Amino acid sequence: MRVVIAEDSALLREGLVRLLEDRGHEVAAAVGDAGALLTAVAEHHPDVVVTDIRMPPTHTDEGLRAAVELRRHHPAVGVLVLSQYIETTYATALLAANAGGVGYLLKDRVADAAEFAGALERVAAGGTALDPEVVTKLMRASRQTGGLGGLTPREREVLELMAEGRSNAAIAEAMVISSGAVEKHVASVFSKLRLPSSEADNRRVLAVLQYLRA
Amino acid sequence: MSSTAGPRDSEAGSRPSAGGWSRPAAGLRTLLGAPFSRRAWRELLYAVAGIPLGVAGFALTAAFLGAATVLTISLVGTVLGLVLLMTGLRVARLVSAVQRVLASGLLGARLPQLPPHRSARGALRRVDARLRDGPGWRAVAAAILGLPAAVAKCIAVLWWAYGVFSVTSPVWWLMFRNHPAGTHLSPVHFGGLAVETWPGTWLAAVAGTAILLVAPWLVHGIVVAELWLMARILGPGELAARVATLERSRSEVVNEAAALVRQIERNLHDGAQTRLATLALHLGMARDKLAAGGPAEVAAARDLVDAAHAGAKEALVELRDLSSGIHPPVLDNGLGPALENLGAGSAIPVRVTADLPERPSPAIETIAYFSAAELLANAVKHSSANLIQVAATSPVGGPFVLTVRDDGRGGADEAAGSGLSGLRHRARTVDGTLTVTSPPGGPTTVRVELPLHP
Numbered sequence: 280m281r282v283v284i285a286e287d288s289a290l291l292r293e294g295l296v297r298l299l300e301d302r303g304h305e306v307a308a309a310v311g312d313a314g315a316l317l318t319a320v321a322e323h324h325p326d327v328v329v330t331d332i333r334m335p336p337t338h339t340d341e342g343l344r345a346a347v348e349l350r351r352h353h354p355a356v357g358v359l360v361l362s363q364y365i366e367t368t369y370a371t372a373l374l375a376a377n378a379g380g381v382g383y384l385l386k387d388r389v390a391d392a393a394e395f396a397g398a399l400e401r402v403a404a405g406g407t408a409l410d411p412e413v414v415t416k417l418m419r420a421s422r423q424t425g426g427l428g429g430l431t432p433r434e435r436e437v438l439e440l441m442a443e444g445r446s447n448a449a450i451a452e453a454m455v456i457s458s459g460a461v462e463k464h465v466a467s468v469f470s471k472l473r474l475p476s477s478e479a480d481n482r483r484v485l486a487v488l489q490y491l492r493a
Numbered sequence: 494m495s496s497t498a499g500p501r502d503s504e505a506g507s508r509p510s511a512g513g514w515s516r517p518a519a520g521l522r523t524l525l526g527a528p529f530s531r532r533a534w535r536e537l538l539y540a541v542a543g544i545p546l547g548v549a550g551f552a553l554t555a556a557f558l559g560a561a562t563v564l565t566i567s568l569v570g571t572v573l574g575l576v577l578l579m580t581g582l583r584v585a586r587l588v589s590a591v592q593r594v595l596a597s598g599l600l601g602a603r604l605p606q607l608p609p610h611r612s613a614r615g616a617l618r619r620v621d622a623r624l625r626d627g628p629g630w631r632a633v634a635a636a637i638l639g640l641p642a643a644v645a646k647c648i649a650v651l652w653w654a655y656g657v658f659s660v661t662s663p664v665w666w667l668m669f670r671n672h673p674a675g676t677h678l679s680p681v682h683f684g685g686l687a688v689e690t691w692p693g694t695w696l697a698a699v700a701g702t703a704i705l706l707v708a709p710w711l712v713h714g715i716v717v718a719e720l721w722l723m724a725r726i727l728g729p730g731e732l733a734a735r736v737a738t739l740e741r742s743r744s745e746v747v748n749e750a751a752a753l754v755r756q757i758e759r760n761l762h763d764g765a766q767t768r769l770a771t772l773a774l775h776l777g778m779a780r781d782k783l784a785a786g787g788p789a790e791v792a793a794a795r796d797l798v799d800a801a802h803a804g805a806k807e808a809l810v811e812l813r814d815l816s817s818g819i820h821p822p823v824l825d826n827g828l829g830p831a832l833e834n835l836g837a838g839s840a841i842p843v844r845v846t847a848d849l850p851e852r853p854s855p856a857i858e859t860i861a862y863f864s865a866a867e868l869l870a871n872a873v874k875h876s877s878a879n880l881i882q883v884a885a886t887s888p889v890g891g892p893f894v895l896t897v898r899d900d901g902r903g904g905a906d907e908a909a910g911s912g913l914s915g916l917r918h919r920a921r922t923v924d925g926t927l928t929v930t931s932p933p934g935g936p937t938t939v940r941v942e943l944p945l946h947p
Contacts, residue, residue, distance in 0.1 A: 288767040290804070294774040301778065333762065363762055363770075386766075390773030392781050 280403050283323055284309040285316035285330040285342060286361070295329060295389065302396050311335070313345035320353060327357035327403035331386075332369065343369055350381065357402035361386050365412040367420075371492065374407075378444070378485040382408030407444030407484045414442040417491040426490070429471045437464040442487045524706065533709035536716045537653060539599045540646040543719075546595070547643025550588035554636040557581030579623045585632035588639065589727055602720050605728035607632060608737075628729075635726045642722075645715045652708040659701025662694040746922045760815050768808040775801040821862060828858045832883055835866055839881065840873050841899070847885045853893050854946045860923065861885065861895045864916050864941050868897040871912055876901025876937060887945055892925075895941040903935030916941070923947035 282304055286292040289311070296306045307323035310316055312334045320328060328349060332342040346358045350373070359382035360373060370383050382402040388395050388410065398408035418439060421427050427435060433454075440450045447465065451458040469476045472490055477483045527533055558581040564574030586607060593604040607628040613619045623629070658665075729737070775797045782794035817823075823831045829847030836843030853861070865883055872881050878901030887893040907913040907929055917927040925943035 288763065288771070291767050291771045291774070294771045298774060298778055338759065338763075363766055386770045387773065389770060390777040392774070392777045 280304045280327060280400065281307050281323065281325040282399070283307050283316065283319045283325040283328045285311070285313065285319075285328070285334065285345070287311045287331060287334045291386075291389075298389065298392050299396065299399075302392070304396075313341040316342075316345050317348065320349060320356060324353075325356060327359060327380075327399055329359045329361060329399065332360060332362040340369070343372060346381075347372060347375075350377070354380070357381070357399075357405065359384065359399055359402045359408065361389070365410060365416065367413060367416050367492075370409065370413045370417075374409075374485070374488060378407045378482075378488065380405045380407075382444070383413060384408060384410045385412055401444060406446075409443045409484070409488075411439070411443055414439050414491075417442065417488070421491045426472075430468065434464050434468050434471070437461065438468050438487060441465065441468075441483060442491065444484050527709040528705050530709070533712070535599045536709070536712045537650065539595060539716060540650050540712050542595055542599075543592070543646050544643045544650065546588065546591060547639035547646065550585070550592075550636040551640035551643070554581050554585045554588065554633055557584060558633065575620060575624070579620070582623065582626055582629035582633065585636040586629055588636045589632040592635075592639075592723065596720060596723075600716070600720070604720065604723055607727060608729075628727075631726055635723055638722065638726065642715075642719045645719070646712075649708070649712040649715050652704060652711055656701050656705035656708050659697045660705060662697040662701065663691075665694070742918075742922045745918045749918065757815070757819065764811045764815065765808050768804050768811060772801045772804040772808065775804065820859070824855075824858055824862055827852060828861055828885055831858075831862050832865055832885060835862070835869060836881075836883060839869050841876075841878055841881050843869065843881045843883060845883045845885075849885060849887050849893075850889065851887060851945060853887065853943070856947055857893055857923065857943050857945060860919055860925070860943060861893065861941065864919065864927075865895060865897060867912055867916055868939050871905070872897065872899040872901065872937070875905065876903075876935070878902075878935075878937075893943045893945050895943070896938060897941075898936060898938040900936045902933075903931045903937050904933040905929055905931035905937050905939075913939070 282299055284292060284295050284299075284306060286295060286309070292309050292311070296309050299306055307325050308319035310319050313330070316328065316330055319325075328346070330342045330346055332340055334342050343360060346360050349356055349358050354377075357380040358373070360369070361384055362369065363386050365383075365385060373381050373383055380402055382398055384395070384398060388398070401408050418427065418435070427438070430438065436454060437450060440453055445453065447458050447461045451461045454461070466476065468474075474486045474490055477486060557577050561574045561577035561581060564570035564577065589604075589607060593606065596602045596604050610626040610629060611622045613622040728734075779794040779797035779801065782790040782797065821831060823834045828849060829845075832845045832847060836845045852858075865885075869881060869883070872878055876899045878899035881897065881899045884896045884898075885893070905913070907917075913927070913929060920927045920941055920943060923943055924947070925941065927942075928940045929937070930940075931937040
């Protein structure tokens with residue numbers, strides 16, 4: 280997997296490079312701001328990009344804007360956005376219309392190298408990786424409006440993992456149940472929430488997220 | 494109040510002071526020298542310039558407002574009337590501005606500056622804001638009073654003219670000695686004095702001298718009275734001025750607090766948070782390596798743990814600096830030790846004296862501490878001093894005073910560096926003051942005066 284990294288802290292940038300190279304990925308470029316990120320993507324055509332949100336010069340959301348632009352002009356390049364905070368509005372901006380090839384994770388997640396690399400690989404392959412924090416926030420909002428009333432605790436758990444962008448197999452592994460059981464729960468969630476069922480993971484994510492955001 | 498009721502006398506003896514009366518010789522010199530003092534001439538010039546200004550200001554303002562009133566009442570020209578009304582207010586403001594320039598230019602007297610009228614969005618609201626323009630209406634009152642003031646000035650100026658003409662009447666007599674018989678040469682009718690003979694001209698000269706001696710005092714009296722009145726009319730009330738000051742300092746405090754919180758968040762985000770994320774990354778990788786278990790992996794894991802260990806220590810330093818920047822713990826022991834501590838870390842030797850019989854409020858201590866820190870940093874950066882003296886004192890019953898003095902090259906410019914003005918803002922939030930004395934070549938002394946308890 281060819282990766283371009285944009286992170287303004289040299290320390291963390293080096294750490295990310297080390298983590299990814301350690302796992303056999305190729306880091307084509309590691310840069311410190313959004314402008315350099317766009318240039319590097321145009322030059323190296325990576326499989327996936329890891330970018331911080333707050334970067335120079337304004338230290339606000341230039342990374343996010345770069346990510347949105349990349350998704351528009353380089354739809355083949357997966358974009359994983361890292362942030363110190365979780366803002367559901369950022370998630371909305373990233374996921375607008377298409378949940379494929381995009382990720383939004385807390386920076387904390389780099390502590391678990393395997394999990395982080397897994398999420399990155401998922402995004403590079405056109406999947407979705409949404410931080411559990413984002414999903415929790417969305418679920419909380421939905422629960423308050425009563426949208427999840429009919430779900431059992433198990434089904435809710437499945438819904439959360441689906442919203443994070445995980446496949447049935449990954450959900451089965453995380454919940455330590457058989458994939459057949461997962462499929463049953465998924466079907467039940469979709470029928471209870473009256474969502475159109477879909478086989479493709481990323482379309483499934485989008486449907487779930489749209490439901491949660493509504 | 495910042496406005497002066499009368500002119501500040503730049504030269505001693507331009508008005509009868511208590512000292513003047515107690516020493517007759519000096520008093521006499523004052524009296525006799527008055528017509529020749531520079532002050533008297535300036536006041537005369539001010540009076541002369543004030544006559545056309547006063548008349549024109551009155552005439553224009555009255556014309557605009559009068560026409561506006563008539564038009565508005567007639568209901569036909571309400572819009573035009575409103576426009577005229579607003580123009581009248583503008584003219585009155587302009588007249589005040591000109592008078593302000595005259596007073597400060599010629600007399601060094603400060604008339605209050607009118608605050609700009611409130612800005613508003615939308616035509617109707619703008620009109621409303623213009624019409625309910627309190628300072629503008631005060632300017633109108635001043636312009637109306639400008640007419641009687643101009644008349645008074647006119648009389649005073651004529652006194653000068655009479656005086657000069659009378660004093661010189663022997664000259665006129667000689668110049669026009671061939672005048673036809675029976676011609677009255679009578680420039681001065683003051684006191685019924687008519688000059689018809691050569692000795693009579695000398696009598697007129699004596700009378701003229703007396704008039705000239707009195708004239709500057711008349712002008713002075715009128716000018717002082719006018720300035721006093723104008724200051725009362727144009728200046729906001731004491732309470733309003735206080736409110737304006739408080740509003741300004743409050744908005745400064747609010748903005749500064751918001752900026753400070755933002756700065757703290759930024760420091761945390763870019764500093765400790767990022768360091769800890771990196772640390773977690775290193776430890777996570779190390780854990781995976783150890784789980785793999787080969788000798789090469791263990792060596793790599795040790796490497797990663799070393800990096801994590803170093804990162805943890807750096808994060809600690811960063812957090813400590815950040816938290817002491819928010820509230821220095823050393824302040825808990827009082828300002829004296831805190832300043833000592835501050836001085837000990839300075840690149841230029843610092844001598845600290847603290848004489849504080851009563852401990853100031855925590856807020857004052859904090860302001861003083863950060864002011865001292867900033868001033869020390871400034872001195873180290875710019876002064877090339879050999880010694881910096883920091884003194885914190887609070888005389889019994891007096892305010893708290895912090896002075897930072899260096900023997901460096903001086904020339905500190907408040908406009909150039911924002912540091913000093915920031916400190917001044919901070920002092921002002923508690924009704925404190927900051928004064929900078931920094932002549933080129935030094936020494937530089939900055940004095941911060943704060944109330945003990947805000």
